[in-house]
C-alpha cells in the first residue's frame with residue numbers, strides 16, 4: 170500500500186511538469202512554423218501577386234486597349250486553346266464552332282460527296298494507292314457558301330493562325346463511315362517525292378463536325394520523335410490521338426519556322442469503329458491561293 174501510495178504521489182507531481190514541457194514545446198513549434206510560413210509568403214508571393222495584378226489590369230482596363238488601326242481589333246478577343254504538343258506543333262480549340270454551324274456544313278456537303286483522292290508521288294497510281302484514303306469528300310470555298318457560315322469559320326481560323334485567309338485552300342469536308350480511314354501521311358509535299366512545288370502547305374486546321382462513337386481519331390504517330398526507327402506501319406494508330414468532338418478544332422503546323430517539313434507532323438485518321446466522322450479541313454499555304 171505504502172509503495173503504491175508513494176508511486177501515486179510521485180506521478181501526481183510529475184504531471185504538471187510534463188504539461189509545462191509539452192506546452193512550451195507546442196508554443197515553440199507553433200511560432201517556428203508560423204514564422205517560416207510568413208517569411209516565405211513575404212519573399213515569394215509578393216512578386217506573384219504583383220504580376221497577377223498587372224495581367225488583370227491589361228485585360229480589364231479599357232485604357233489598355235491599343236488605339237484602333239486600319240486593320241486589327243478595337244477590343245480584346247478570347248479564343249481558348251490547349252497546346253497539345255510541340256513536336257508536332259499542335260493546338261486544340263474547344264468549342265471553336267457552334268453545333269448548328271457544324272450541322273449546316275454537313276448539310277451543304279452531303280450531296281456533293283465523292284471518293285477522296287490523293288496527291289500521287291512519282292510512280293504512284295490511283296490503283297496502287299487504293300485503300301490509303303477511303304473517306305468521301307467535297308471541296309467548298311467560303312465564297313460558295315451563301316449561309317455565311319464557312320466565312321465565319323475561315324475568319325476565325327485566320328485569327329488563330331495569323332495566316333491570311335487568301336493563303337487557304339477551299340474547305341475539304343470529309344465523311345468517314347465505319348471502317349474508313351486515312352493512313353499516315355504529310356500534308357506538305359516533299360519536292361524530292363512530288364517534284365517541284367509552286368507553294369507549300371504550312372498548316373492544317375481541322376474542324377470536327379461530329380462526335381465519333383468509337384475510332385476515327387486524328388493520330389500523330391511520330392509525336393515527340395517516337396516510332397521513328399523505321400519500323401512504323403502507316404496504318405497503325407499510335408502516338409498522339411485526338412478524339413473528334415463536334416465543334417472543336419485542331420491546328421497543326423507541317424513546316425518548321427525555317428520552311429522545311431517537320432517529320433513529326435506525319436498524321437492520319439484511325440478507322441471509324443462505330444458511328445460516323447465528319448470533319449472540315451482547311452490547308453493553309455505559304456503563297457496566296459487563287460479563288
Ligand SMILES: O=C(O)CCC(=O)C(=O)O
Pocket residue numbers: 343351356375385386387388436437438448450
Ligand atoms: O480526318 C482526319 O482526322 C485527318 C484528315 C487529314 O489527315 C487530312 O485531311 O489531311
